[in-house]
Amino acid sequence: xxxxxxxxxxxxxxxxxxxxxxxEIERRLQLAEATFRTYRTTSFEERARLLNRAAEVLxxxxxxxxxxxxxxxxxxxxxxxxxxxxxxxxxxxYAAHAEALLADEEPSQADVEDSGGARARVxxxxxxxxxxxxxxxxxxxQVIRFAAPALMAGNVGLLKHASNVPQTALFLEDxxxxxxxxQGCFQTLLVGSGAIDDILRDERVKAxxxxxSEPAGRAVASTAGDMVKKTVLELGGSDPYLVMPSxxxxxxxxxxxxxxxxxxxxxxxxAKRFIVHTDVYDRFAERFxxxxxxxxxxxxLEEDTEVGPLSxxxxxxxxxxxxxxxxxxxxxxxxGGERPDGPGWYYxxxxxxxxxxxxxIHREETFGPVATLYRAADLDEAVLIANDSPFGxxxxxxxxxxxxxxxxxxxxxxxxxxxxxxxxSHPAFPFGGVKRSGYGRELSGHGIREFCNIxxxxxxx
Numbered sequence: 001x002x003x004x005x006x007x008x009x010x011x012x013x014x015x016x017x018x019x020x021x022x023x024e025i026e027r028r029l030q031l032a033e034a035t036f037r038t039y040r041t042t043s044f045e046e047r048a049r050l051l052n053r054a055a056e057v058l059x060x061x062x063x064x065x066x067x068x069x070x071x072x073x074x075x076x077x078x079x080x081x082x083x084x085x086x087x088x089x090x091x092x093x094y095a096a097h098a099e100a101l102l103a104d105e106e107p108s109q110a111d112v113e114d115s116g117g118a119r120a121r122v123x124x125x126x127x128x129x130x131x132x133x134x135x136x137x138x139x140x141x142q143v144i145r146f147a148a149p150a151l152m153a154g155n156v157g158l159l160k161h162a163s164n165v166p167q168t169a170l171f172l173e174d175x176x177x178x179x180x181x182x183q184g185c186f187q188t189l190l191v192g193s194g195a196i197d198d199i200l201r202d203e204r205v206k207a208x209x210x211x212x213s214e215p216a217g218r219a220v221a222s223t224a225g226d227m228v229k230k231t232v233l234e235l236g237g238s239d240p241y242l243v244m245p246s247x248x249x250x251x252x253x254x255x256x257x258x259x260x261x262x263x264x265x266x267x268x269x270x271a272k273r274f275i276v277h278t279d280v281y282d283r284f285a286e287r288f289x290x291x292x293x294x295x296x297x298x299x300x301l302e303e304d305t306e307v308g309p310l311s312x313x314x315x316x317x318x319x320x321x322x323x324x325x326x327x328x329x330x331x332x333x334x335x336g337g338e339r340p341d342g343p344g345w346y347y348x349x350x351x352x353x354x355x356x357x358x359x360x361i362h363r364e365e366t367f368g369p370v371a372t373l374y375r376a377a378d379l380d381e382a383v384l385i386a387n388d389s390p391f392g393x394x395x396x397x398x399x400x401x402x403x404x405x406x407x408x409x410x411x412x413x414x415x416x417x418x419x420x421x422x423x424x425s426h427p428a429f430p431f432g433g434v435k436r437s438g439y440g441r442e443l444s445g446h447g448i449r450e451f452c453n454i455x456x457x458x459x460x461x
Contacts, residue, residue: 002163004166005071008309011345012208013074013177019195025191029158030131033181033204034184035155038155039182044099048178049095049242050406051179055089056088056179058091059084059085061175062081065080065140069165074300074308074310074311075137076306076308077302088426094148094427102125104123117458120458122456123376124153124155125170125452126153127451128205129157129206130155130157131161131209132159132160133208133209133212136164137311143172144172145425146430147172147176148317149443149448151181151186153448155185157185160195161188162212164312168430170190179308198433200223201223206229208230209233210231210232210235212235216235217233225273230450230451232439235434235437236437237433238272238364239269240258240274241274242276242376242382242396242397243284244280244379244382244397244401245277248420252420253275255421255422257291259271264308264343265307265349266310266315269394272365273371273374274374276375281375289351291381297340302336311345316339316345316346322360323361325359325360326359326360328393331361333353335350336350336351337350351372352370352372353372355373355374363390365391375390381428383407383408387411391436392414393420394415395423396423398419416429416431
């Protein structure tokens with residue numbers, strides 16, 4: 001895949017970049033290793049000062065980088081500005097909380113004495129250069145939610161970004177340099193996916209984090225396993241959205257539209273499978289379909305656009321194949337489902353009902369504004385349908401019945417359960433999944449400790 005900015009709204013190639021050669025990659029790896037030796041000794045106060053300054057730089061550049069993101073991958077520009085603001089918020093959160101999250105821990109004195117020691121503590125030390133393999137769909141947020149905690153922990157970052165967002169990737173490197181970080185603290189490696197294996201095998205790279213597709217996750221995990229290196233993987237999602245009779249159906253349907261089409265539907269944590277109790281199915285379906293039909297699809301640079309193009313022609317083809325396969329197999333398309341004429345990689349908000357287990361759309365992730373709608377006889381069946389997926393990233397449950405909430409928290413196979421609201425990420429809460437959605441956690445204290453050497457310090461009596 002060429003390293004280029006191709007505007008998905010019209011297919012026009014705006015900028016192309018040459019991939020870095022072996023000499024430049026080697027120079028940057030040497031710089032990362034050398035920088036880590038010094039940066040790891042900096043105080044939390046100094047790291048927080050730098051990260052807060054990076055947040056200020058990002059705030060100042062918000063309008064410009066929002067337009068770049070929209071031009072590179074197609075998200076509505078209002079959502080791009082919100083993404084930049086969220087990144088600045090996360091940087092400030094980690095600047096404020098990292099020292100407490102990584103404070104030394106002291107076991108009970110009884111346990112210390114039982115071990116034969118006089119005193120002991122657990123300390124968190126940085127690992128070194130961490131390789132981040134990041135996707136295009138949230139080209140700022142996915143990187144910052146790795147970089148902010150990693151830098152506050154004393155690590156340094158090497159970014160291999162998706163090849164269709166090179167301007168955003170270069171902006172991120174410049175952002176940290178403008179904030180005053182030493183050049184080797186955060187570097188963008190402008191390389192194709194074929195270079196990842198050699199970079200990850202390099203002994204100077206101590207760990208890796210990847211957000212992306214299941215095949216990409218398998219490849220990185222395989223190499224990292226061969227090299228015995230720590231990884232965190234956040235892969236695909238096909239999140240269920242359960243609606244029970246006690247829910248506020250109007251509100252559930254309204255939020256469902258946003259939950260499905262956020263980021264043009266190209267979000268791992270977007271709700272994708274809408275599982276509705278039969279008693280309220282018709283009411284919900286009517287309101288949900290009406291909401292999907294009412295969305296404005298158009299130029300993502302226009303302020304009132306709600307759904308822009310998909311990021312690539314291949315992405316649209318893949319989505320179209322899933323819908324067409326379901327239609328041929330007997331599914332009902334309640335709205336959308338037809339590729340529009342004209343330039344750009346647009347696909348309309350679509351709702352597919354009467355889905356069966358044999359259809360590809362039941363098992364595969366729909367990465368675009370396509371929802372599947374299921375009818376469930378009761379909560380037992382709703383949970384069975386929800387868990388009948390290879391993915392387990394997050395989930396949504398709409399009910400006013402606390403017993404039903406408790407049952408869903410106990411039984412849903414997911415890394416998150418969001419009750420009477422849509423899934424969202426926040427720096428204070430751990431984020432990640434189970435099954436083929438990956439392993440490890442980002443954000444919160446769990447995320448910042450993923451790339452730390454958790455060290456026992458013991459003193460004899």
